[in-house]
Amino acid sequence: MAQYVLPELDYDYAALEPAIAGEINELHHSKHxxxxxxxxxxxxxxxxxxxxxxxxxxxxxxxxxxxxxxxGHSLHLVWWKILSPNG
Incomplete structure (x- = not known):
């Protein structure tokens, strides 16, 4: 059976600083x-x-x-796409 996978992000964890700290993005993606x-x-x-x-x-x-x-997985997929270093 197919497995769900954690997607790679389209940007670096630190790309959203100073609005969101890179460490927070890393924790949220790699753990949560x-x-x-x-x-x-x-x-x-x-x-x-x-x-x-x-x-x-x-x-x-x-x-x-x-x-x-x-x-939770689906909402995070949307979350990572909505966030953008380009605003």
Whole structure:
């Protein structure tokens, strides 16, 4: 199954200074956004395992978790595109 990936940014972390510190962008991208991506991929794997085992009762909760992580990932994809060193 395809995996979600953390995108490379179109600009350097420091490109938005002084409005947003490079360290903040790095933390937000490499830790915060990356956690949503990992969470989505891990949850997809857990859903597949639950289906294989016939554990359908746990899938509803896992789908909620997946929705949370995918929403965070999607919103960050938009966030990084909206931000621009060129204003």
């Amino acid at each position: 956004h990356a956690t949503y991506v990992k969470g989505a991929n891990d949850t997809i794997e857990k859903i597949a395992e639950a289906r294989e085992k016939g554990d359908f009762s746990s899938i509803v909760g896992l789908e909620t978790t997946l929705a949370f992580h995918l929403a």
